Amino acid sequence: MVKLIKYEFVLRGKRMMIFLIAAFLLNMSLYLYMRFGTDLIESMRVGFTLTLLIILFITFFALLFIDVLTAFNRELTSKEGYMIFLTPRSGWQIIGGKLLSGLLEGFSFLLFFLLLAYVDFFVFYKNTVSGLVLESLEEFLGFTPSQQTSVVVTFIIFTLLIIISVINTVVTAYTAMTLRRGFFAHVRFGAFLAGVVFVVISVIVGRLNLLVMDLFPGPSLMELLDATYRLDFFEMLDKVLLIYTLTLTVFTALIFAGAGYILEKKVDL
Numbered sequence: 710m711v712k713l714i715k716y717e718f719v720l721r722g723k724r725m726m727i728f729l730i731a732a733f734l735l736n737m738s739l740y741l742y743m744r745f746g747t748d749l750i751e752s753m754r755v756g757f758t759l760t761l762l763i764i765l766f767i768t769f770f771a772l773l774f775i776d777v778l779t780a781f782n783r784e785l786t787s788k789e790g791y792m793i794f795l796t797p798r799s800g801w802q803i804i805g806g807k808l809l810s811g812l813l814e815g816f817s818f819l820l821f822f823l824l825l826a827y828v829d830f831f832v833f834y835k836n837t838v839s840g841l842v843l844e845s846l847e848e849f850l851g852f853t854p855s856q857q858t859s860v861v862v863t864f865i866i867f868t869l870l871i872i873i874s875v876i877n878t879v880v881t882a883y884t885a886m887t888l889r890r891g892f893f894a895h896v897r898f899g900a901f902l903a904g905v906v907f908v909v910i911s912v913i914v915g916r917l918n919l920l921v922m923d924l925f926p927g928p929s930l931m932e933l934l935d936a937t938y939r940l941d942f943f944e945m946l947d948k949v950l951l952i953y954t955l956t957l958t959v960f961t962a963l964i965f966a967g968a969g970y971i972l973e974k975k976v977d978l
Contacts, residue, residue, distance in 0.1 A: 725814055728772075729821055732765045736825055740833060751837040758829050762822070769818050774875070777811040778882050785890045801969030804883055808876065808965075859943035866947055870954045877961040881910045884968040914960050921956045925949050 739761055743754045830838040889903035928945040 724776075725818065728769055729818065732769070732821075733825065735765070736761060736829065740829070744833075751834060755830070755834045755837050758834070762826055762829070766822055769822075770815065773811065773815055773818075774879070777807065777879060778886075781807055781883055782886050785886055801965070801973065804880075804965065804969050804972060807883075808879065811879070812872075812876070859940060859947075863943050863946055863950070866950045866954065870950055870957070873954055873957050873961060877914065877957055877964070878911070880961055880964045880968060881907055881914070884910065884964055884971070887968050887971045910964065914957075914964075917960060918953065918957065921953060925952050 736758070739758060740754075743749055743757060747754075749757075885903040885907035888906050889899050925948075927949045928942045
């Protein structure tokens with residue numbers, strides 16, 4: 710399993726390094742240009758830097774998402790990945806290895822991105838960011854330090870929910886691709902049927918998530934505006950987000966188990 714993860718990670722490592730180096734050079738070039746080549750005020754420089762980081766963030770993860778899916782599909786449908794499926798690995802190990810390698814790559818970039826953002830906003834533009842964000846929260850919204858901490862905790866839980874959602878989407882796509890290879894390989898509209906399977910599973914999971922949200926509704930946004938109930942708001946929101954995350958994790962695990970079973974028992978490579 711470790712060898713499989715290492716193989717997948719190394720396979721995309723060069724492309725990731727090229728992107729990270731390009732992202733770093735773009736970020737530094739923009740900073741140097743705005744610092745010495747323009748007369749823009751500090752807040753506008755922060756805005757341009759934030760825009761660049763958002764574009765880089767979305768671009769990288771979109772490319773990673775596409776690469777993770779296309780690599781698995783290519784290995785299922787062509788001779789390129791034939792040797793991988795001849796290794797003494799179960800279907801669950803193969804899919805799990807691909808997921809973990811993609812997650813490692815994603816987390817590597819996330820750490821790089823956070824470091825880059827920290828340098829930009831808390832080294833280069835420290836005073837401006839402190840004034841725009843931290844002081845604004847305290848002055849205009851009345852956020853105390855403890856409430857600011859609650860915001861950070863909520864953000865972490867929400868980020869975890871987003872990560873599980875992405876994993877769920879990837880696993881659902883893997884399931885559809887595996888079904889196509891196992892059952893629709895010789896069907897004229899196999900790709901279309903695989904797409905239908907992906908949509909159906911996604912809709913079912915979405916409906917089940919909505920049922921969970923109805924059973925455990927989130928707090929009212931009006932409580933966020935009232936400083937008296939603000940900590941209660943974040944505590945309630947954290948509990949609800951954790952429930953959503955655990956529920957989606959269970960659905961994802963079930964889909965993963967199904968995809969691994971199909972790859973193990975029904976796909977003849």
